[in-house]
Amino acid sequence: MTDDVTDEGTAGTAEEPTAAERPARGAVWAAAAWSVGVAALLIALPLVARHRLPDPLATHWNGREPDDSMSLTAAALFPAAFWAVLVLTSVALRRYWAGRSPGAAAATLAAGGVLLTGAQTSIVHANLDRARWQDAAPMGVEVVLILLATGLAGLLAWLAGRRYGGRPERRPVAGAAPLDLPPGERFVWLSRAANPWLQLTAAVFGLVTVAGVVAAASGVAELDWALVVPFAVVALASLGCSSVRARVTARGLTVGFGPFGRPARHWSPTELESARAERRTAAQAGGWGYRINGLGTTVMLRGGVCLVVRTRRGADFAVSVDDAERGAALLNALIARTRESTG
Known part of the structure; x- marks a missing residue:
């Protein structure tokens, strides 16, 4: 299996649109x-x-x-x-x-x-x-x-x-069927999310930055670093936090940020204790974007169900992506299989 982990062959499986749809x-x-x-x-x-x-x-x-x-x-x-x-x-x-x-x-x-x-x-x-x-x-x-x-x-x-x-692709409703990982079978689970307001903020602040540089390059105005630098920083920070992509393979969980999936965080199965799907709001996370508080680290781009993993160190990391239930189920199966193989 080389695509998203789904049960598309199951008769009568309900479908719902993903974030991409x-x-x-x-x-x-x-x-x-x-x-x-x-x-x-x-x-x-x-x-x-x-x-x-x-x-x-x-x-x-x-x-x-x-x-x-x-x-x-x-x-x-x-x-x-x-x-x-x-x-x-x-x-x-x-x-x-x-x-x-x-x-x-x-x-x-x-x-x-x-x-x-x-x-x-x-x-x-x-x-x-x-x-x-x-x-x-x-x-x-x-x-x-x-x-x-x-x-x-x-x-x-x-x-x-x-x-x-x-x-866009279509997937069965998250959690529609239990996941089974036969030994040696390849699998990939992929999900993503984006925050439209952060994307718009990045575009607006980026335009102001470009306008300042263009005005200076044309000779119409002096380059005002006090204006350009803060706007450029906000534009880049907003762009980096505006979208996220979560990927689960046999190597574990990888979460990439921004339009290029960089920077990225990775956890191997041996580094994870468990995974779950948990409903969270921006208020609980402390706002939008990359947040750290009493709940641990949360990448909050939209309210709703998040994929939450607990590391062996006892820290929680949550990311708001679609199909979180299926991603958590796959990770738990992967963690269990890794423990069995290592004794």
Whole structure:
């Protein structure tokens, strides 16, 4: 058995949607915030600096020298219109190609946003304080840096999308049947959860960070580290705590955090005393995210049933993922089998 531990062959087994089947509101809202934010940056950047830009301004370079121009209004609206096409393309990819190419929509949004924002930033910087568009600064290493950043952003988004994207699967209702682990049989149990508000927070704070860096890179404003650094820290912390993935194999339990499943915590069967499913609320855990209190450590992304493991040291670790009852049952069977084999 190499897929989620289920009893799909049992006649009359009831099914319920998993977290992946329910609308990924956080991811959708984060993508919407990114889409709107990028559009706002593309339009606002040249308009904010219009008193320091020529009209028309250089928008194309033949090698290092400018050879074509656009009016200030066109330079603001054209990339925004192109961005709108990319956003619609990503929506179509998510709607019709999520199963065949998970991660394609996320990669399109990430790479397109970085490419267009980087290009708009370099255009404004090259035209800043120039009397004519023909006097715009030449393009050089910034083009290479933009292309590298675009490729990196697309790759990271594609990897994250492949890990958490794709067509959702359906599972039997958790706890629908007892678990049996015949000797030598392979098994995998996988579940995940995400907090839409933390994902949206990461997107909003990340956009503010990008806006500050873009404004400084274009020469429109000074880089305010006191603004950029705190927003960047909040964005990264929120992103890392916004999603979690729990995986049970013969090697034990692994819990990965964030869109890439890193960092991760792992417990082998010999390190665990027992596992259970327990209903917890954010108030009991002390809030949302990664929490440590009298209950032990809790990764609280949504209220409800959590997978809770107790280590041999007597510490509890809880994670709020779907199908917690089945994950606990599998872990207990694995722990029992390990004890029998070690005497």
